Amino acid sequence: MSEHLFTAFRNGNGPTQYEEQHTPVTADVLLSGLVYCTLLLMLAGVVVLPGIRGKKRLYCAVRGFLTIYVGATIVIAIFGQEWAVSTIHTQTRYRAGTDQSIEADVGVKIGLQSINITLKGTPENQLNEQINYNERFAWTPSWSQGRNYYSPFSGQINQEFRDGQYRGLPYPILWIAEYFTIDAENIRWGRSYRMSGYYAYIMMWSAFPTWIIANILLFMVINYAAYFMILTGVWLLLANFLYIIIRWGSELNIPFDDGVLVFRYGWSFWIAFSTGWLCLVYGCTVLVCNKYWPEKTAEFFDDYDRRGRKGDHKKMASSWTLNGYQVQRSNTAIVMETFNGNSMTGNGNISESDKSHCQYNPPQSEPMQLSIPDPDDIQET
Numbered sequence: 001m002s003e004h005l006f007t008a009f010r011n012g013n014g015p016t017q018y019e020e021q022h023t024p025v026t027a028d029v030l031l032s033g034l035v036y037c038t039l040l041l042m043l044a045g046v047v048v049l050p051g052i053r054g055k056k057r058l059y060c061a062v063r064g065f066l067t068i069y070v071g072a073t074i075v076i077a078i079f080g081q082e083w084a085v086s087t088i089h090t091q092t093r094y095r096a097g098t099d100q101s102i103e104a105d106v107g108v109k110i111g112l113q114s115i116n117i118t119l120k121g122t123p124e125n126q127l128n129e130q131i132n133y134n135e136r137f138a139w140t141p142s143w144s145q146g147r148n149y150y151s152p153f154s155g156q157i158n159q160e161f162r163d164g165q166y167r168g169l170p171y172p173i174l175w176i177a178e179y180f181t182i183d184a185e186n187i188r189w190g191r192s193y194r195m196s197g198y199y200a201y202i203m204m205w206s207a208f209p210t211w212i213i214a215n216i217l218l219f220m221v222i223n224y225a226a227y228f229m230i231l232t233g234v235w236l237l238l239a240n241f242l243y244i245i246i247r248w249g250s251e252l253n254i255p256f257d258d259g260v261l262v263f264r265y266g267w268s269f270w271i272a273f274s275t276g277w278l279c280l281v282y283g284c285t286v287l288v289c290n291k292y293w294p295e296k297t298a299e300f301f302d303d304y305d306r307r308g309r310k311g312d313h314k315k316m317a318s319s320w321t322l323n324g325y326q327v328q329r330s331n332t333a334i335v336m337e338t339f340n341g342n343s344m345t346g347n348g349n350i351s352e353s354d355k356s357h358c359q360y361n362p363p364q365s366e367p368m369q370l371s372i373p374d375p376d377d378i379q380e381t
Helices: 004-009 027-052 054-078 156-167 171-178 189-217 222-247 267-292 294-299 302-313
Strands: 084-093 101-112 114-126 129-138 253-255 260-264 319-322 325-330 333-338 366-371
Touching: 054 189, 054 222, 054 267, 054 294, 054 302, 084 171, 084 253, 101 171, 114 171, 114 253, 129 156, 129 171, 156 171, 171 253, 189 222, 189 267, 222 267, 267 294
Parallel strands: none
Antiparallel strands: 084 101, 101 114, 114 129, 253 260, 319 325, 325 333, 333 366
């Protein structure tokens, strides 16, 4: 009895061997991780919000969620696999060299760096096996076209296609992938999508550092932060623009027995497009608000230093005397009236450096007008 326990499932005297199990890819691990990190940051922000009182809670929530959303969508769009997508339900041949056919859903997702092809049987169990495939053919890391055909000097996607042939991938997957490996005459869809993805990839990564700089400058110089946020939007929209115009030739349509794969723009494309416009609107709104309502804008962004300086203007003295002049302040002008005596009294003073900024002509009659560049230069005593 004990001998049978130790010899079960063994081939000869070797170790136990189990049959190979093919499991389909159900999710993009990298993309799922990015989404998880984004949700984790937003959850942390929600947890912190109850500790903030009054209107500041709303201001902090809007600023925080906008910041996280823009940064997350930039990264997710870069690694997202759905810049161009197409799906079809068809009856097709399963393996090359056989006449066995299956009924399946075929999908193609084109990203900036690779192509993802899925084949899922309906139902999954057909021809005594589970039909659920998800294969990726990438242009990266080299991004080069390489030589034509399938030599060691060919591009990355050509070499992966040849490897898929050796592994015996289903015929529909190889049929679709082959459209991206041919580079001759007007059949250059692989080169077209690779180059458009390459330049869009550069523009998307250019948007990421400008987004970081914009968030840093929001606590320093609000106008400059708005400029960098607008620049972030320009990079994102430029990525969409280049992805559209760089592709050339006829539209890619892949025929099957009872249908055609026709491509359209996917959610990765549209999320980059919408976030680009959001950054433009956000930056322009901050510029306008900072110009016409600076104190409200400073309150929204918690600019305590500038809010304090603006509040000091209201507490400044409205009149005082200085070296024989009666000084009165009103908005952006100071009225100085001469009188006898050199003593200085009153509620405030002007420093010697401030007097050098004053521009005036010798008085012809009393009183005379004296303009000062900025009321911030006035100091209280």
